[in-house]
Amino acid sequence: MNNKKTLTKRFVVVSIFLLIVVIPFVAWLSATYLHKSNLTSDTTVSNQKIVDVINEYVKNSDFIGKVSLISSTKYEQNWYLVRVKDSQVAYDVVLCDFDQPRVIIGPGEYLTQFNISHMGVPYQILDALEVKDKENSGGDSHEHTEYDS
Amino acid sequence: MNIPNTIVNRYTVLFVFCLTGFFFWFFMFSFFSNSEVRKTGDEYDKLSGVTVSLDAVNSAETPNPNLPFFAGFESLTDFGISNDDLRYIQDVLINFSLYNAHLKSAKISFVKDSFKNENIKGLDSVYSFRFGLNDSDIHLIRVTSNSVDRKITIVIFDSSNKQVFRRGFDIYSV
Numbered sequence: 001m002n003n004k005k006t007l008t009k010r011f012v013v014v015s016i017f018l019l020i021v022v023i024p025f026v027a028w029l030s031a032t033y034l035h036k037s038n039l040t041s042d043t044t045v046s047n048q049k050i051v052d053v054i055n056e057y058v059k060n061s062d063f064i065g066k067v068s069l070i071s072s073t074k075y076e077q078n079w080y081l082v083r084v085k086d087s088q089v090a091y092d093v094v095l096c097d098f099d100q101p102r103v104i105i106g107p108g109e110y111l112t113q114f115n116i117s118h119m120g121v122p123y124q125i126l127d128a129l130e131v132k133d134k135e136n137s138g139g140d141s142h143e144h145t146e147y148d149s
Numbered sequence: 150m151n152i153p154n155t156i157v158n159r160y161t162v163l164f165v166f167c168l169t170g171f172f173f174w175f176f177m178f179s180f181f182s183n184s185e186v187r188k189t190g191d192e193y194d195k196l197s198g199v200t201v202s203l204d205a206v207n208s209a210e211t212p213n214p215n216l217p218f219f220a221g222f223e224s225l226t227d228f229g230i231s232n233d234d235l236r237y238i239q240d241v242l243i244n245f246s247l248y249n250a251h252l253k254s255a256k257i258s259f260v261k262d263s264f265k266n267e268n269i270k271g272l273d274s275v276y277s278f279r280f281g282l283n284d285s286d287i288h289l290i291r292v293t294s295n296s297v298d299r300k301i302t303i304v305i306f307d308s309s310n311k312q313v314f315r316r317g318f319d320i321y322s323v
Contacts, residue, residue: 030175031178076247077248123244
């Protein structure tokens with residue numbers, strides 16, 4: 001009888017400890033881990049989604065028809081430099097993907113430091129564009145860079 | 150071995166309570182860690198000595214939610230810095246805070262009384278000042294600006310005076 005009482009007492013103490021200390025702590029650990037993994041998640045937008053977003057952007061354009069993807073390069077913090085072409089011409093497009101993929105510089109829009117400033121476009125994208133500018137125009141560049149950060 | 154029913158029952162009840170408790174606390178903790186608590190109202194910035202309206206900062210529409218905000222940089226124009234220079238300086242600081250310091254939504258403060266007109270070499274005017282990231286982490290920035298050739302070079306040094314960033318631009322006016 002006495003032994004049974006002790007067992008019951010122990011059961012109650014262990015249950016209370018579990019419910020008040022262990023379970024909330026485990027739940028907190030799990031929630032924190034989940035939150036951190038969400039914060040650091042580095043998702044990549046599919047090429048199809050990129051093309052869809054750009055085609056939606058140029059839908060009402062008289063100058064550019066439907067585009068298809070040539071290449072897509074992902075940069076830090078979900079920035080993309082995308083090369084697309086319509087039936088005749090190839091274009092560079094800058095996209096970002098924070099809450100959803102969004103075109104920052106559309107096909108055929110003039111790409112300089114000045115019209116993308118204050119949006120946090122990584123300078124590596126400008127450098128990549130500059131190389132392409134040089135390749136396309138024989139060295140005439142929109143900006144000179146001395147980048148060694 | 151026969152386990153008495155009362156024991157099976159109380160362990161079942163305990164298990165159900167633990168499971169329910171886990172989900173309850175899990176959703177509570179998830180809710181509070183996901184809800185972003187943004188500061189609002191006015192905040193005094195001790196480095197620049199100006200008051201920043203955080204409501205204005207929060208309401209700024211931008212495709213990039215990680216952009217930093219600036220405190221006290223408007224006083225640079227009082228020292229004769231052109232709006233073009235200021236635009237390029239701020240753009241460099243945005244890139245620096247995001248991709249070199251790896252800070253999201255940082256506060257970049259102009260350090261009061263740190264502006265120095267260093268010298269004029271030919272057509273180049275050289276000036277420097279200090280800025281802080283999130284109220285600390287003070288850096289020196291040195292700007293070489295040429296308003297005739299329309300070129301600007303911006304160099305950032307860390308607290309031990311080591312060059313950590315350098316970039317030059319052709320200036321395009323708005």
